[in-house]
Amino acid sequence: MTSLLNTLSPCLCVLWIFVAVIQGDFVNLPTNDPIHSLAEEETVLLCHYKPTVGNVVVQVTWYKEKPDGNKDQIITAHHTNGQTAFGAWSRRVRFKSSDPTVDSSLVIMSTEVSDEGKYICHISTFPSGNFDREVSVIVWTIPISSLDPVILVEGQSYRQAASCRSVARPPPRLSWDTDLNGQSINRSSDNGAVSSHYSLHPLRGMNGKKLDCLVWHPTLKAPRRITNNLVVHYPPHAEVSGHNGDWFVGLENAALRCVSGGNPKPQSFTWIRMGGELPEGVIPHPNGTLTFGRPLSLSDGGTYQCVAKNDVGVGKAGDGDYCDR
Template identity: 35%
Template sequence: MAKDMNARICLGFEIKSSGLLFAVLLLTIQGAASQKVKVEAEVVSYPGQTVNLRCNFVDQGEIQLTQVSWIWEPTDGIRDNIAVFHPQFEPNYPNSPLKGRVSFPNPSLENPSIVITDVKMTDEGKYICEYATYPSGNEQGTTSLIMLAKPKNTASSVTVTEGTKPVVVARCESANGRPAAKIKWVSVVNGQGTNTTKPGTDNTITVSSEYILVPTAADNGKDIGCVVSHRTLDKPQSIPLKLAVEYPPKVTVVGYDNNWFVGRTDVVLTCQATGNPVPTTINWKLLSGQMPDTVQIKGNKLTVLKVDEAVNTTFVCEVKNRLGIGKDQVTVVVRVKRLPMKGPTTGSIIGAILGVVLILALIATAVVLFRKHRKNRSNGDGPPNYKPPPPKKTGGSTEMLNAKRDSLTAAQPLNSAYYETNGEPVTNLDAYSDEEAGYNEEAPNPSDWEEPAHPAGNEAPDETLPIYEEPPSPDGYHGNEEEAEPTSHPSRGDSFVSPAMYV
């Protein structure tokens, strides 16, 4: 039982597989058969030209060709036979809209191409080359004839009056083209375009577009462009336009600086006005009263020859065009004294110049220092990268100097003048070397030091060093030893102060 079920399943699968394979083979054969008639897929032409529709049979083999027919299928119409060729008969051209303009230039079954002269826009459609064969039956190929017509493109602006409702401000048209053209608008104003299509002459198409906008005075003179794209054009065609919006005059009076003082001369007020159409009338007047004698009017300018109390009033300028009147006014206040004139801020200008100069100088200095630093580094100059060791001390020079001073002051008062006859005073005491100076005796022990005190008139003990005799002064001055008073020697802990020197 199980074996029978498996056998049935296998048999069904084989049948389905065979059917699918047969369908694929049938489609392949049909596709191959459909390719036996070779034609051009598309032919493009313009009205008045001559077109050649080619056709031939490929891979004939054992197939017998008996007859060739050309069939025309309009875009919106019924099929018509337009040309028939049989090798045993003359070519035949049945009645059709193409009769008299279609023919076989070289009639044969191998090359049954046809020629259509003076093509029209209405000739557009499908052209079918059909072979009658044995034993496979009819074989055919289809060529699409596309007729092109270059449209005539125009655009214009529409003069409108400013308002609050959307109106058409520009129109653009691409007339009698095929296929239909595409229109778009390019503008800086806030509007939108609408397109409509209608049949043109000789099976062509006309496309119209309108640009709609709520017009304002500010829109007058703005640029707008109609751009038309079509298959017959190398690039889109742009038609520039300017919007035309009419509005009443817009008026502004300028020239008053709020500094009209008594005695000022030749002050001018100017009446500036815009409008569409252009204003034709300009009229100056006072808000009340008559125009002063010191006032002169010429066109849109009002000149006050000399300011006085008579011009302490309100001046009005009225401008008129076809749509209405616009006006503006200015009230003049005459002052007894003039206001300070606002001059250029010289201090600010000078400060700004100095600031710029300072900045430039800083920049130049920084550049110079940077270049010098780079040059020094490249040459190996500059301070060393290590710190040299301090000088080595060779002995207690300070202590030796103090000892010598104590021995000298034992026989001589401290206030005696001391003169250094040779050399300069030694300042770097720590670097002084006793051995280099030739001192070999040892310094006295601080514990053996005594504070000698000599009463007035007593002699110094014999055990002291010989009395130091100071060298003669260059100017012959000698210190007065009788007036000198004995002083105690400085202790080791006190600081050393040199005695006063006379120069």
Template identity: 30%
Template structure:
């Protein structure tokens, strides 16, 4: 039967081993587990409350509980009962320091938890929940109570005087903190700091730090920052401190522009002072003695009502504060006024007006000259030209040796330039001499007969033909040059002057003598005259060479 059972239920060595191990472990935990269960550590703050829990764990129910006690052990190692509970005799609080601050939460030996109210920093320490049992004896569990204290932070500046030695300019403190705080300085002024700590009787720590530097006037008003770090603070505590550095006044004078001329009104000087503490008095004096009568002083401002030689001096401004006094001086130089400032605008206006008038006259003259030149180029005689008479010398004009060719008109209209085909009549040359007499000779007869075929065909002789004529001497050919410079000279001699009586008129006829017979002939030119814009007339058929 045993073999059959073994065959049906085989024993697995590995599985059995695991079962045995688990059983042994549970037994060991049951044996080694504390019977009194408490919290290992608690944190609390002064004036607050804390609950200390305690329970007895009797696994088999074989332990008999007699009473329970709470024992306080401060940091110095002294043990003292603060609360006792007996199921028959009730509650007891033997320690006077905890009287009225400790109570049992439950009237039970199995759960003798207590509450401590209105905590003090001195309440920190070890709290032991201890059972008196039978037959195992006393059983206990211990809780450590840590008291925390938020620091009392403060910071302040120290008023100092500017100097050459390093002194304390700011202080920062984190007092009665637990655990101790740390202090940092954030400062752009380039100083240094020192820190010290002091322990209190209740376990708190006070940390102090001082900031030092060599103070200068420029450091006055600058900020340094104290920052405190501590466990109980959610974020660092930051406090800015404004430095206070006292120094003598620094004085300067402004307002002098080096243009104090005689007669100037309300010239002003301003005395500026930088000081800590603030200046108490500001005084103006003159190096030459009392202030001139034209000077008025109002606080830090000195005003000269009328500049004269009396203010050609040195002005001194003295500023005082609680630490002492400082002064500054400036020398003013009075100059002579070059002109009356009130008439400067009138003079400038007169100058500008004169210039504008001069420019207007120059422009008008330029326009008149330009117009006169244009009229001369077009052949218009000016008012200063004279008209040649039949004798050639009534007005005494000297036109030089000049030949004028006059074409007789057969009645047909000629072109404006005098070279039309209708000028097929005889050509007369009018010679003007230096003796103011002019003679008209019929040198054109030979020319006319020599070139008769021109007239028969209706072609008038051209200027080129005249130049090629053997009748004209070399001097006349040179005078007939068509250069632009000679044209302007010819136009000047081509103008007629006014006769006695003031009018520009053309004489009715030229009295000429034929060169070969000496008989006189009248040549009328009014049939080919053309009126001009200025009232004069010019022959269309006359060619001047």
């Protein structure tokens, strides 16, 4: 028996060397595996088999591996019988080259999320046999994002000021760009959706301040900024202007102006004279101006008060005797 094995060993070695010599190889392999592709864009799966002299590629077939381990046939090309694509793949794939037995790379023309998985490039040669190359594909999607601001009112308790939401593959990351004194809470779900909620104590000095949401994702070269300015409503703060202290009987074109802050801007202004009605010929205007439509008289003297009103509250301002002898 030992003599027989010694006799066969050189034969086995010769056979092994012969197989190694005649076997071709896959060339021009990508450096990145798995391949990261983007939904709705073209994906190219490289497969380029170079046979040795005396061998020929007879047929190329691409498969996708199913979750249960079975294979879904995608497309095949025979060196004499042409090409055939199968099922729904027939509208979505093609070979990159006009001669698939030379360059067998597969093109998915519009990639879908469901295309993620493992693919097999199956090469049939003669006389050497069959050779496989596996390619894994991960499909990313561009984030779809939104920001929902909340209108706050001064004096309210600590509460949510804005919500930012985004969904993508892989899940995005959210952050806030602001100088406001508040806190954020982030949440995520299994479908790639994430959200971030920013809360604070609303003060009138915060109105108009930046509260931007930043969306971070590997498909973006830089974070996407969703701009937003905080809105805080507060009552008007009225002031009266126009009286410089030297009004006199006979002065023409006299006017008082009610200057008011507040957010939103006051929707109405009301002028009253303390202790009585407005004099005849005195005209209040919607913009907060009170005009004297005739020269001033002694009867115009008194304390005038402006009341500015918005949806949040009212602001009052008044001054003393406007008419001197």
